[in-house]
Amino acid sequence: MIKYLSAALLAISIAHAAPVVTYNTKVLEDTYTLYALDAQMRQKYHQSSVFFAELYKQTSKKEYLYQSLRMLEQSNELKTLSKLTLESLKVLPEDEVLKRFEVIVLLKEGKFAEASQKALVLSEKGKKSPDYLLYAETRLKLGDFSGAITALKKSYDLNYDESTAERIALIQYTQLGKKGEAITFLKEHIGTQGNSQILGKRLGSLYADSGELDKAALMYEETYDAFKDSASAEEALKIYLYEKDFSKMTLLLEKSHLNDPLLLDLYVRVKAFDKASALAQALYESENNPIYLAQSSIFRYEGATNRSDPVLIAEVIEGLKRANSDLEEPLYLNYLGYLMIDHDVNVSEGMGYVRRALAKQPDSPFYIDSLAWGHYKQGECIEALRLIKQVESMIGSDEEEVREHLKAIEKCKTKEK
Secondary structure (H helix, E strand, C coil): CHHHHHHHHHHHHHHHHHCCCCCCCHHHHHHHHHHHHHHHHHCCHHHHHHHHHHHHHHHHCCHHHHHHHHHHCCCCHHHHHHHHHHHHHHCCCCCCHHHHHHHHHHHHCCCHHHHHHHHHHHHHCCHHHHHHHHHHHHHHHCCCCHHHHHHHHHHHHHHHCCCHHHHHHHHHHCCCCCHHHHHHHHHHHHHHHCCCHHHHHHHHHHHCCCHHHHHHHHHHHHHHHHCCCCCHHHHHHHHHCCCCHHHHHHHHHHHCCHHHHHHHHHHHCCHHHHHHHHHHHHHHHHHHCCCHHHHHHHHHCCCCCCCCHHHHHHHHHHHHHHCHHHHCCHHHHHEEEEHHHHHHHHHHHHHHHHHHHHHHHHCHHHHHHHHHHHHHHHHHHHHHHHHHHHHHHHCCCCCCCHHHHHHHHHHHHHHHH
């Protein structure tokens, strides 16, 4: 406790009054630096500025002066920032960093023309990227977008910075109406300097905004492939969904696993039941949702080449029973019941599952059809005929399975009791 109290008291003393101790300068500098950085991390920018200013006073190291000014800028203390900048320039009139702060102050004060003039002189003299960027900012404030582009390109030519490339493209696209030029510029940058998550998504958005959806989707997908950026995959997926390009959607979802339930729906749509069954099983294992277990079992059966295989039937029934022990979904209850009835695997038990489904949806013609088929399998043909006629009156006999059931039931003979 004493240790922490001493540290706190030291921080307070430094914040309010600079020590006059002159011995052990290195320890003093380290201590001030510690508290300056701590205040900065805690976003106490004014306090951090005070520490850095005192460090500059004690050591005459200009980096501490610059840091003090940066902290004042962060805290939006414009008056103090202006005063310290001008005072420092009187001592160091040729210091280029201080001149940049002078331009920043003028920008913050709304003196855009004066800021632009000083930034122009600074950039022409030093020909350095920060000065070109600062001059570009002043031209933007004055609404001179062409002038800003010229300055930004001079900065870009020095280091090919991607954030500068993005700004150039955005100004060209949104302010100057040079959409094709903006797209070409970003495309060439990516081609020579390489892609990035930021630029890949930006180029994709420009393609999309200009109506070139195929190019946009390709750019988004290339960005996903390079960086595994899910946001890029989502944008590509939106385009494929809009275009109803289910094939590309499927391929993208297979490699990204961005939306496995959607991928499952796509597999079912194209009757890729083997893939659907495997994916549903994986979803069941990861989420422990019995619906996926039921779906996996159904898709396995639907995708089988030999649906009469007793091993297959037994395993599918087992899976559906396990799923239905935690579910009360009529769709899966009826599927299980009908499967047991149709394959003569305990018809009475199968009818029990169908009745549970009918208790949930008593007017479902498909569930009534299953029950009719159960009665037929048990030789109860009068009841079976009554029920199948009810189905026919509800949906007609266009359904192939209904026609087959109706035909078989009409031919059957009632067992004599």
